[in-house]
Amino acid sequence: MRHGTREYTTWSLLIGVVVVFAMFPVLWIMSLSFKTPATVGDGRLIPKEWTFDNYKGLFTGGWDSPLLRPLINSILIALIATVIAVALASLAAYAIARLDFPGKAIVLGGALAVSMFPPISVVGPLFDMWRALGLYDTYPGLIIPYLTFALPLAIYILVAFFREIPWDLEEAAQVDGATPFQAFRRIIFPLAAPGVFTAAILVFIFAWNDFVFAISLTSSNASRTVPAAIAFFTGESQFTSPTGNIAAAAVLVTVPIIIFVLIFQRRIVAGLTAGAVKG
Amino acid sequence: MTDKTRAERKLGFMLCAPAVIMMLLVTAYPILYAFILSLQKKDLRFPDESGFVGLSNYVTVLGSSLWWQAVFNTAFITVVSVAIELAIGMVIAIIMHRAIFGRGAVRTSVLIPYGIVTVVAAFAWFYAFDPGSGFVNHLPFIADDKAWFGGRFSSFAVIIMAEIWKTTPFMALLLLAGLATIDESLYEAARVDGASAWQRFTRITLPLLKPALLVALLFRTLDAFRVFDSIFIMTKGAQNTESVSIVGYQQLLSRLNLGLGSAVSVLIFVLVLMIATAFVKGFGTAVPKGN
Numbered sequence: 001m002r003h004g005t006r007e008y009t010t011w012s013l014l015i016g017v018v019v020v021f022a023m024f025p026v027l028w029i030m031s032l033s034f035k036t037p038a039t040v041g042d043g044r045l046i047p048k049e050w051t052f053d054n055y056k057g058l059f060t061g062g063w064d065s066p067l068l069r070p071l072i073n074s075i076l077i078a079l080i081a082t083v084i085a086v087a088l089a090s091l092a093a094y095a096i097a098r099l100d101f102p103g104k105a106i107v108l109g110g111a112l113a114v115s116m117f118p119p120i121s122v123v124g125p126l127f128d129m130w131r132a133l134g135l136y137d138t139y140p141g142l143i144i145p146y147l148t149f150a151l152p153l154a155i156y157i158l159v160a161f162f163r164e165i166p167w168d169l170e171e172a173a174q175v176d177g178a179t180p181f182q183a184f185r186r187i188i189f190p191l192a193a194p195g196v197f198t199a200a201i202l203v204f205i206f207a208w209n210d211f212v213f214a215i216s217l218t219s220s221n222a223s224r225t226v227p228a229a230i231a232f233f234t235g236e237s238q239f240t241s242p243t244g245n246i247a248a249a250a251v252l253v254t255v256p257i258i259i260f261v262l263i264f265q266r267r268i269v270a271g272l273t274a275g276a277v278k279g
Numbered sequence: 280m281t282d283k284t285r286a287e288r289k290l291g292f293m294l295c296a297p298a299v300i301m302m303l304l305v306t307a308y309p310i311l312y313a314f315i316l317s318l319q320k321k322d323l324r325f326p327d328e329s330g331f332v333g334l335s336n337y338v339t340v341l342g343s344s345l346w347w348q349a350v351f352n353t354a355f356i357t358v359v360s361v362a363i364e365l366a367i368g369m370v371i372a373i374i375m376h377r378a379i380f381g382r383g384a385v386r387t388s389v390l391i392p393y394g395i396v397t398v399v400a401a402f403a404w405f406y407a408f409d410p411g412s413g414f415v416n417h418l419p420f421i422a423d424d425k426a427w428f429g430g431r432f433s434s435f436a437v438i439i440m441a442e443i444w445k446t447t448p449f450m451a452l453l454l455l456a457g458l459a460t461i462d463e464s465l466y467e468a469a470r471v472d473g474a475s476a477w478q479r480f481t482r483i484t485l486p487l488l489k490p491a492l493l494v495a496l497l498f499r500t501l502d503a504f505r506v507f508d509s510i511f512i513m514t515k516g517a518q519n520t521e522s523v524s525i526v527g528y529q530q531l532l533s534r535l536n537l538g539l540g541s542a543v544s545v546l547i548f549v550l551v552l553m554i555a556t557a558f559v560k561g562f563g564t565a566v567p568k569g570n
Contacts, residue, residue: 007379014374015381022388025403025444026395028414032406043417092298100284101291107299114302116555118505120527121548122305124541125312127531148305151298209396211508212524216532227398231512243412250399261394265387268394272449273456 026254033247040243054244058252067249069221070229073139074253077225078207081143085150086158086200090192093158098167108159115152119212122148130217137219145213149206154199160274161195198271201264208257226253310548316541323535336542346526346543350550353522356435357503360442364499365492367443368450375451376458393448401512404441431518438520441509446502450495457491458484497558501551523547 032040033054035047042048058067096104126145127136135141165188173183214228221229230249233242261268320332340346375385392400406412408427416423427433461484469479485492507524514520516529527547531540 011374011378011380015378015385018371018374018385019388021444022392022448025400025407026391028407029399029403032412040412043414045414088298088301091294095291095294099287099291099294101288104291104295107295110299110302113555114306116501116551117306117310118524118544118547118551120505120507120524120531121313121544121551122309123528124531124537124544125309125316126305128316128537129309129312144305147301151302155298205394211396211398211511212528215511216528227396227508230398230402243406246402247406250396250402254395254399257394257396258391261390262387265390268390269386269452272452 026258029247029250029254032243033251035244037244054248055252057245058249064221066233066245067226067229067252070224070226071252073221073223074208074225074227077139077142077146077223078204080139081146081150081207082200082203084143085147085154085203086196088147089151089154089158089199090196093155093162096155096159097162097165108155111152111155114148115156117148119145119148119210123212123216126213127216136217137223139223141217142210142213142223142225145217146207146210149210150203153206154203157199157202157271157274158195161198162192165191194267198264198267198274201260201267202271205257205260205268208253310545313541313544313548316537317545319538321536321538321541323537332538336539337546339539340542340546345521346523346546348519349521349523349526352435352520353504353506353524356439356442356506356522357500359435360439360446361496361499361503363439364443364447364450365496368447368454368495371447371451372454372458375455389448389451392445393452395445397445397508398512400445401441401509404437404444404509405513408437428514429518431520434514434518434520438506438509438513441513442503442506446499450499453491453495453498454488457488457495460491461487493558493562497555500554500558504551504554523550 027045031045031047034050034052035042036049036051036053039048059065063069092107095101096108122145130136130138130141135144167188169187169191170183173187174180178186208225209227210225211227211231214225215231218224218228224232226249230246230253233246233249317336318331318333319329320336321329371385371389375382375389378385395403405428408415410416410424410426415421415427416425425433427437465483465487466479469483474482505524506522507528510516510520510522510525511528516522516525521529523543524547527540527543530536530543534540
């Protein structure tokens, strides 16, 4: 089919609007992160005077700096939660997709119900329990609640993916003389790995993003993650607003995720739509 | 029952057990505990006055104008943001589905807001509108000194814009997946019969998109109802902009009133249940099934 110039112009315009809409707030906060305190209010998109002080300030003081520990906490907590969630969810999703047993609809329905849970409803009891158990302001104290939204999400995505796998191939390989382990490693694992990886990406983004649990169940940089740390930034003195520092921290916590999203965009789209549409 | 089916059942239970136990432990048990706490007077600042008080915490919450204002605020933000998201999401989905070029660019750029931490998105919008650091007040037709966060509904406007910006991509991607399942030949046939673009949209696209549409609406509505991060960053609930989650947080963690806060938590849980039930019963949202 041929398309006229007018059609190209219309599409270019539409696409341009969408791209600007999506990118502008990000560009603005990036611009703020490079501005000096004197020019932070000038309203210009391109900074007049460039500075890296906002970034340096986040890491001065080494271990006690405002951002270093929260950044390490965020990475470790999100990674550990992802590994645990994906491991447990893989077992359950395999059972639901492959085996016949009563109650699998209940497990899936239950996971859906859990995913609708408002986090604030469990924050109070967790706060009380964690103080009693000594989990308040620790890694496990955040990792465990993260499993509330990570497990249902991972189970949903993995069930949708595992249903598409031609499991008969496993038996066929065994008939041809492969051991069960060989059949799994050579046939099923390569087919299942992309789904598992997709679930892992989305769980990681969710855990990286959490705020309610992060500010409620931590009290210091010992376990505070970046979103919580940013929210509690104060300026160097009570007369300076930490705008530049917050903008710089925002850029640092955003850039890895953006790179991540750009590299794995196909997987993310597949994962987001896997559970919902096939219904 | 043969040995094989029995073995299969046993394996099925065993494989599901760890995930199920974990989910019960971090949701079912705490919500039950929240219910028990909500029947007690338990204020960590006054530990001596603890004790069973029955439903009086609920009477206090339901009798306070703060709670009802928060319910109104939450419902207002939810309805307005989800409605606008649906409209913009539909347009973006159609652009991604029909674009003759540049689909990749659109998909990439809409995924960026999705990937961004909500707190960062909230700061990005806050700093755009804040008179001290923003560009919005430098735009033509807008007063240079407009204090966006000084009034209730102008605060809502910015909060809602941030919510829409952050979560429209999710809506658009789910709708795009729904569009992809529609058979193209239906449109061809309609075109041959002389249906206009609008007729094709309302007679073919919308009815066939209904399942995906309702699932997307259900998820976004429940998610919007939990709104917390943006409000916490932008106004902390000042100017009467509290959402129900903010009220719960303030009672539980700022005032350490676990009894009253738990009553708020349980009420929020009940509201979420009501919304979900309304969607499933009222609109016939297809909840994904086991088979």
